[in-house]
Amino acid sequence: MRFEMxxxxxxLGELVAENPSRSRLFEKxxxxxxxxxxxxxxxxxxxxQLFLxxxxxxxxSEVDPSTVEENPAELPLPALSDHIEATHHTYLKQELPRISGLLAKVVKAHGRTHPFLIELQQAYEPFRDELEQHMFKEEQVLFPWIRQIDSVPVAEQRPALSGPISVMEAEHESAGEALEAFRYLTDSYQAPEDACGTFRALYDALATLERDMHQHVHLENNVLFPRALAR
Structure with missing residues (x-):
């Protein structure tokens, strides 16, 4: 009982920062x-309405300590910034255009019989544009500052970081709302019976995008940003 309390x-952020494997259960x-x-x-x-x-x-029962994966949350701040760029930003730069292409093909082929696809495309493209701008701001402004934080006087750190971090967190909220809309429009990525291979590939790509975004935003909101502000 004490352990439960x-x-x-x-x-939730602390629990996943301690052990990334817990994210699988939370996703489920x-x-x-x-x-x-x-x-x-x-x-x-x-x-x-879950029983604690x-x-x-x-x-x-689901997390075996002997198989715990390497935890990015334990990296120093510069290395964590590098990890987010190399892992999550690189993935998004490759995958966001690919999903746009899949979506365009599926809308053209199935938009008349499945009109929700048009709404999905109208929600996805602004999401993509905003996310690409978001990554640019992180890579050009925020992450370079975090990488050299140890060389900046403590009195200058929080004022310089708090504003950009607040903006990034607000944009994360917006991205999260878009992901919820994608899941709603696609019936949690359950493809219709008449879905072709491209249709199913689109749903698989969107589901993978959602999982990656959850990991990505977690590392920034619950690890990178709080640690940078606490310096």
Missing amino acids: ILAEKT LGLDYCCGGKRTLGHACEAK DEVVSQLQ
């Missing part, structure tokens, strides 16, 4: 550990 009082249960990562496990379970003791039991 300890976990209940930790935030619909617990938002990225933009919603500041909520405690107890409050998150209550909001989702069952979730804690699953956390213990």
Whole structure:
């Protein structure tokens, strides 16, 4: 019971930062550990009408300490910035245009019989544009500052970082809302019976995009940004 209460009082972001493998269970249960990562496990379970003791039991049984993956949250700030760029930004720069292409083909072939696809495209393209601008700002302004934070006087660090970080977090919220819209429009990525191979490839790509974005935003909102502001 004491262990259960300890976990209940930790935030979702803290729990995943301690062990990234926990993200798999949170994804399965619909617990938002990225933009919603500041909520405690107890409050998150209550909001989702989940039994806390069952979730804690699953956390213990599904995560094998001997197979815990390398944890990016343990990297120094410059290396963590590099990891986010090399892993998540590189993925997005490759995948966002590919999804646009898949979506255009599927809308052309199936938009008349599945009009929700047009709405999906109208939601996706602004999301892509905003995310590409978001990454540019991080790579050109925020991450370079974080990489040289140890050489900046402490008195100058928080004022220089707090504004850009607030903007990035607000844009993460906007991206999260778009991802929720994609999931709603696609019935949680369940392809229709008449879906062709390209249609199914689109849904698979969007589902993978959602998982990557959750990991990406978690590392920034719950690890990189708080640690940078705490210096």
